[in-house]
Amino acid sequence: MVWLSSKNIKSTRPPKKLSERWLGPFPILKKVSTHPYHLKFPYQWKSIHPVFHISLLEPVKTSTIPNWHQEPPPPIIIEEEEEWEVSQILYSKRKRRKLWYLVEWQGFSQDPERSTWEPAENLKNFPELVKNIHFYILTSQAAIIQELDFLWCLVGRGITKGKFHSW
Incomplete structure (x- = not known):
């Protein structure tokens, strides 16, 4: 971080x-x-x-005070089960034909080691966060594809690496 x-x-x-x-x-x-x-x-x-x-x-920087750390918020109890609030979804991947999301939990944003991979069915209550991460990934991939298309056009026209700058 x-x-x-x-x-x-x-x-x-x-x-x-x-x-x-x-x-x-x-x-x-x-x-x-x-x-x-x-x-x-x-x-x-x-x-x-x-x-x-x-x-x-x-x-x-983490706290320099010895033996001190900020306590995360307590879990929310829903139907006698502990629930944690999702801060944001960081990434997604497919594993064994299932969609998984890397979730950052509310109150644990300063500790990336507390982020966990959760199956898609666990995040049904957060459709907006799921939509946002897929949009972010798609736009990132589209930008990479657009850059590769541009470079491929330059190579096709015979422009070599030394004759142009990529900024």
């Missing part, structure tokens, strides 16, 4: 000095190269490119 500097991100707040200096925290999806990192943003941030240089990121 990392904090993202708001230095280059436009805000709707009129005075910049009252805006947050750090946004997040956000989980890291992957290390792209030596310096850029790909972050997992919520659906509402779909218009912001999720790859950032390491200089704009700050690791989330």
Whole structure:
């Protein structure tokens, strides 16, 4: 988990000095190269490119107070069963013909090790979160396909790697 500097991100707040200096925290999806990192943003941030240089990121620091940790919220009791509230769905995958989702639980967002893989039938009460993760994955895949199509067109026209920049 990392904090993202708001230095280059436009805000709707009129005075910049009252805006947050750090946004997040956000989980890291992957290390792209030596310096850029790909972050997992919520659906509402779909218009912001999720790859950032390491200089704009700050690791989330855990408490330095010994033997102290924040207690997660208690489970909700529904029909004599414990239920936990879903914070967000981070990813999805298919395993043995079943759809599974990586779930971040409310109150455990600072601890990525507490995220669990849950079968789709366990998330029937969260259709909006399921829809958002599928939309995020589809748009990410569409962007990759579009970039590959562009590069394939350049290769087809005989433009070599040294003659163009991919920015």
